[in-house]
Structure formats: C-alpha cells, structure tokens
Amino acid sequence: MANVVLRRLNQLVTKRSSLQTYIKPVRRSSSNYQGYREPNYEPNRPFIQRLYHFNAAIMWCYIFWCFRHNWRELIGEKIWPQRSLWTDEELGVPSDEYD
Template sequence: MIISRGAGALRCVLSHVKSKSLTQNLQPIRNAHDAIWTYRAPQPPQKKYIRVMADALGGIMWWWIFWHLWHEWGHIVGEFEYPDPSKWTDEELGIPPDDEE
C-alpha cells in the first residue's frame, strides 16, 4: 500500500520538476499589451486620435439625444392629454356612496 501511494506522489513530483524546467527557459509572459501601469500617479495623456474619437462619439451621442428630445418629445411627457381629476366620479376614485352604512 505504501508503494502505491509513493508512486502517485513520485509522479506528481516528477511532473512538477518537468514543468519547472520547461518554463525556466522561456521568456517571461507579458499580458500588458502595451498598457502603462499607473498606481498613485496621474494617468498619462491619451493619444490624439483617441481623444478625437471620444469627442466625436460624444458629439454624436448628444446630437442623437437632443434630436429625439426635439422631434419625439411625446416619449418623455406622454402622448395623451392628462385627464382632469375634477371630472372623475366617486366610484372611479373608489369612494363609497354617502348613503351606505
């Protein structure tokens, strides 16, 4: 029984040693993709084309909002005229009649 347990442990150790020796010869992996790390420092300025695209997309967004507010304002305020509450009956308001006890 001790031999069967030792074989599994030996396989685990050998696989660990093999993986270590393979990764030691490789260059370190960098997953930053040219990102600049800023920790407790001001962020560096963005590239000019990114600022221009952000301004352009922001302008398009605000044009879209104001265009629809001007031409389709019924979506905001409602498309039907507001009912006059003074014309509602007691029954519609859920008020019981006066002669009921």
C-alpha cells in the first residue's frame, strides 16, 4: 500500500500537468446568498448598513458634544440645595394644625 502511494506521489511531483486533473471546480452559488440567519437577503442591505453607521456616528457626536459642553454635570460641581434647609412652606406642605 505504501509503495502505491509513493509511486503516485512521485508521478504527481514529476508531472505537474497531472495535478490539474485532481483539482475539482468549486461551485460558487453567490447569487443565491442567504446571510447568517437571514432567509430573505435584502439587496439594499449595504445602503441600510451605511445609514445605520451614519446615524450611530451622529449619536456619538451628540454624546461627546454634551460631555464637552456639560462636563460640570459629570463631575458634580453643581451645588445642589440642601433639602434639610427647606421649610414646609417652601415645599408646599400644609401645616400640622391645618385640618
């Protein structure tokens, strides 16, 4: 068995043209493409993906713009009023004697 394999290998190495007989053509069925878990592939998909990426870029620009211009809200420099100092009158709470 090993002798047959070595003889055939020797033939393949010496005759490169015989190698072409062993190459089988590959059937490419790209016209019937179905994406991953997508039974109905959309022909407009590249445009829709570019539209999604554009919208995502606009969203991130807005987020970074807000971070750039409202950075004090992120680090807490805004002084919040102390709730313990508010009176019932300021909060609109009726007094205890009101019945």
